[in-house]
Amino acid sequence: MTAHTNSFGEFLKHVVLLFGAVIVLLPFYLMISYSLKSPAEIESNTGGLIGSQQIMTDRRCIKEGNPPEQCEMRPIVYNYTAAFKEAPLLRYMMNGVLVTVSIFLIQVVVALPCAYALAKLRFWGRDVVFGLVIFCLLIPVHAIALPLYIMLAKAGLTNTYAALVIPWTISVFGIFLMRQFFKTVPDDLIDAARMDGMSEFSIVWRVMLPTAIPALLAFGIFSIVAHWNDYYWPRVVITGDRDLMTPPLGLRMFKSDLDGNEYGPMMAATTVIVTPLVVAFLLAQRRFIEGITLTGMK
Amino acid sequence: MFRSRAYFWFVAPAIILMIVILIAPVFVAAVLSFSDYNLGNPDFNWVGFKNYAALMKYSSYKKMFTASLFYVFLVVPISVGLGLGAALLISTLRFGGELYKAVFFLPVMATLLAMAIVWEFALHPVVGVVNDVLRSGCDIGWLHSLLTSSWLGFDPAQSWYGNACADDFPLWLGDKRYALGTIAFIGIWQAFGFNMVLYLAGLTSVPRELYNAAHMDGADSAWERFKLVTWPMLGPTHVFVVTITSIRSFQVFDTVEALTRGGPSKSTYVMVYAMFEKGVKQNLLGVGSALTVVFLAFVLILTITQVWFVNRRVHYA
Numbered sequence: 001m002t003a004h005t006n007s008f009g010e011f012l013k014h015v016v017l018l019f020g021a022v023i024v025l026l027p028f029y030l031m032i033s034y035s036l037k038s039p040a041e042i043e044s045n046t047g048g049l050i051g052s053q054q055i056m057t058d059r060r061c062i063k064e065g066n067p068p069e070q071c072e073m074r075p076i077v078y079n080y081t082a083a084f085k086e087a088p089l090l091r092y093m094m095n096g097v098l099v100t101v102s103i104f105l106i107q108v109v110v111a112l113p114c115a116y117a118l119a120k121l122r123f124w125g126r127d128v129v130f131g132l133v134i135f136c137l138l139i140p141v142h143a144i145a146l147p148l149y150i151m152l153a154k155a156g157l158t159n160t161y162a163a164l165v166i167p168w169t170i171s172v173f174g175i176f177l178m179r180q181f182f183k184t185v186p187d188d189l190i191d192a193a194r195m196d197g198m199s200e201f202s203i204v205w206r207v208m209l210p211t212a213i214p215a216l217l218a219f220g221i222f223s224i225v226a227h228w229n230d231y232y233w234p235r236v237v238i239t240g241d242r243d244l245m246t247p248p249l250g251l252r253m254f255k256s257d258l259d260g261n262e263y264g265p266m267m268a269a270t271t272v273i274v275t276p277l278v279v280a281f282l283l284a285q286r287r288f289i290e291g292i293t294l295t296g297m298k
Numbered sequence: 299m300f301r302s303r304a305y306f307w308f309v310a311p312a313i314i315l316m317i318v319i320l321i322a323p324v325f326v327a328a329v330l331s332f333s334d335y336n337l338g339n340p341d342f343n344w345v346g347f348k349n350y351a352a353l354m355k356y357s358s359y360k361k362m363f364t365a366s367l368f369y370v371f372l373v374v375p376i377s378v379g380l381g382l383g384a385a386l387l388i389s390t391l392r393f394g395g396e397l398y399k400a401v402f403f404l405p406v407m408a409t410l411l412a413m414a415i416v417w418e419f420a421l422h423p424v425v426g427v428v429n430d431v432l433r434s435g436c437d438i439g440w441l442h443s444l445l446t447s448s449w450l451g452f453d454p455a456q457s458w459y460g461n462a463c464a465d466d467f468p469l470w471l472g473d474k475r476y477a478l479g480t481i482a483f484i485g486i487w488q489a490f491g492f493n494m495v496l497y498l499a500g501l502t503s504v505p506r507e508l509y510n511a512a513h514m515d516g517a518d519s520a521w522e523r524f525k526l527v528t529w530p531m532l533g534p535t536h537v538f539v540v541t542i543t544s545i546r547s548f549q550v551f552d553t554v555e556a557l558t559r560g561g562p563s564k565s566t567y568v569m570v571y572a573m574f575e576k577g578v579k580q581n582l583l584g585v586g587s588a589l590t591v592v593f594l595a596f597v598l599i600l601t602i603t604q605v606w607f608v609n610r611r612v613h614y615a
Binding site: 010013014016017020021023024025026027028030031034042043044045110111113114116117118121123126129132133136138139140142143144145146147148149150151153154166167169170172175199200201204225228229231232235236247248251252255263266267270273274277278281282285288289292293 | 304305306307308309311312313315316319320321322323324326327330335337380384387388390391392394396398399400401402403404405406407408409410411412413415416417419420425427430487491492495496499545549551552555556570573574577578583586587589590593594597598601
């Protein structure tokens, strides 16, 4: 093969991949573009990426009896302020952070000691417990959602933060992952800690936890991405109470409230919800890809 | 002494949570599937296999199984194929590979529900960008003749594109002939980057020497090298990617709930959405539980098949 055919091949590959990239990026481009443009520009598909940003009048603001000069603004300002005003977007975001962070912390508190015991302690029934973990790995979350919902409803817990968090407090996948990781930690390290008179409890949190940071980081990314983006479970257990809604659920409510002309604010809200994870991903691609492909093992 | 008992305090919380949160619900669903239980009404009756019989009998459940299977059969091969294709192209690039990888992985990260809403705008029949672009293609002579194959002498009116140009482009999510395909398109858009990453990892584990050996044996073309070395060496990755994509696409919910609600005329009435609609929205927990049991059975069959394949077929080393 000559260098000439090689670079032609390279060129062709780029053409194919670029075509794919355009399709993959299309909705991201549209989302940002719509969030910047005026309703008229959105409907006529004009104005390029950012639109002409001509001053527009907020009709709703006029209806509320404000003087017209207070209701004039640029489309970008209109879209983003409307997103935060019409939908309690800030509240949704706070809920999202609260729920995802609590889930992750509880998962670690439950899984880490269990994984340590399974990897490093000898006790009667250890293999049975590990077998139970493997068995639970087979149970898909969507399959147990309905009975869990019934159990939570019977306990009077639907429409609470608890309902959003409880089903995820146990991550058998986390236990499995941490156990595999702890298997690779040398026994000498633990023996030395025991010699120093550390209790098993402080071995878990002061010796094992620091060694497990890389695995925990990957697991944390996996867990946080999954629960920030989760729509199914919040949709099942939160009915109507807006104060408890997570970002995807809030966005869905926003969509059903629309009077058809509010694409701009809607896309502004979408952009705000999607951006944190996308930016974090772009900053730490390798870690994210590692963390999310972990699910592969599930 | 405390030390000898420490394991108990480490393991007990996890065991209790596993039993209450993961295992008990399976039994609850199995038991309730034989009843006409609903929330708010303390009395209920045992109805035997009536709920399961209903799943066999009514046409809406037939449509449900059709929609679910059709979705899986659309999304799995295409997203696995695109994932493999992208991985092969990217791994042989001289520059820019990391950039494409990041771009194709973006949909995996982004909130699916949010992106589904954006796709819905893009696919809007009147103001949407997709139909706008397709329509403008009709006026570009060479593109029109390329897409309608009229440059090969075919009649433009015989082709999909020619017809759509003459008439109008589809309503996509609003047309029962296109809705499931459109939902599947969004599923593929979202999933193939994930498969690509798994294949890229698989490709790095193919030993270089095998390519040299294949070359010595006269496998000169890229296609022959792929057929002889790459494809078989990716065996474990194939099994893994296909299973995980099947299970995930079987669980499709977000796009359906937000964009079509199972319609038009139940063409996108997939299983998890049916479970949600019957169980949560209509409070028919008996039927919902029966659906849950059937769904669980499907997923377990997929998983067990995977384990069987992994143990049997894919040990080359």
